[in-house]
Amino acid sequence: MIRACDVADLPDGEAIRILAHVPIAVFHVDGAYYAVDDTCTHQDASLADGWVEGCTVECPLHAASFDLRTGVPLCLPAKTAVRTYPVVVSGGVIYVDTGVSEGVA
Structure with a gap:
């Protein structure tokens, strides 16, 4: 699990980028985290x-859209899904389960 941020630091409708084995975007949508x-x-x-x-994010470059729950592209030009990760909130902190052990790049 990788610490993303405190719940208070990610307002509803916003996203942050964290670095893990790959860059990961964490979104807060209507009280849920993706x-x-x-x-x-x-x-x-x-x-x-x-x-x-x-539960949709639109890419700022060419307007491809993805479902935040599944990673599936919803329109062209994207044809390949983005990987999704489980999110856990504990003690007011948002964690992302990347499936990669900490300290391993």
Whole structure:
């Protein structure tokens, strides 16, 4: 598990980028938290810099959209899903389970 941030530091409708074995975007949407690979699968752009509406994030570069729950692309130009990660909130802190042991890059 990787510490993302305190709950208080991620307002609803916002996202942050954290560095793990790959960059990961963590989103706060209507009281729920989602984590996906931060890099759009169409072209190198940060999804944390994208536009969030409901459980969808739109890439800021070419407007590809992804479902934050599944990582599935919802429209072209993206054709490949982004990886999703389980998110755990404990003691007011948001953690992302990357499946990679800490200290391993």
